[in-house]
Amino acid sequence: MGYPKDLLSSRSIIKHGLYALIAPEGLVNNVIPGFENCTMSILGSPQLGATFVDYIVTMHEGGKNTQGYCGQADVECFVYVLSGKVKAKADDQEFILGESGYLFCPPGVTMYLENMEAGDSRLFLYKQKHKPLEGKKPWVVSGHSNDIEYRDYDDMSNVHIKDLLPMDLDFDMNFHILSFDPAASHPFIETHYQQHGAYLLSGEGMYNLDNEWIPVKKGDYIFMGPYVHQAAYAVGREPLTYVYSKDCNRDPEL
Incomplete structure (x- = not known):
């Protein structure tokens, strides 16, 4: 971005454990293992006070996660497509998700993501530990809002x-x-x-x-x-x- 053109300022407000407003112009990039040719920013996290983790993901041309995301026995995840188009997999199930498309993977199911656009696709990505309930078990859900x-x-x-x-x-x-x-x-x-x-x-x-x-x-x-x-x-x-x-x-x- 180069040198600033004005005084440094931000609309973001962080109140740890209470609430946060995070404006996009202040986001920094994070390296998340397994995501190739992707720009990622961590938003909500336990360090902020949340019991989950949220990300904004920009998948550039050829962007993908071939080793999979989550998949642990006690972690569930969800992705929502903000723009573009991605191929999403839940273990052996495959989905093509355009803008407003989403996929939920229950515990033990690995999510795979691959950009299908010549340009960028943008995603809102989430994970948290699942709280089991005796006799109940979530399943893979996908659709378009x-x-x-x-x-x-x-x-x-x-x-x-x-x-x-x-x-x-x-x-x-x-x-x-x-x-x-x-x-x-x-x-x-x-x-x-x-x-x-x-x-x-x-x-x-x-x-x-x-x-x-x-x-x-x-x-x-x-x-x-x-x-x-x-x-x-x-x-x-x-x-x-x-x-x-x-x-x-x-x-x-x-």
């Missing part, structure tokens, strides 16, 4: 949600897409046990994090820790939309 109909969120006709994974006790987490029409908001400021990692797909808004109203926009990443106040208003001329993870379906451990 653009093929899923929105439903009203909390009976609000200007806020919409999609569920990307089954609402089933076999799964200890889910991914959703939440979209606010311009001027729409959450029905109340939420305070809850669950934590989130969210990547903003479109729009602009004001996000309440720990009772601080913070401007956010497309390309930002937000980590929301347990019990941190959270709510959003959409501003501007297009919907504020983001894809996010949520831990669910498990009793807190003592």
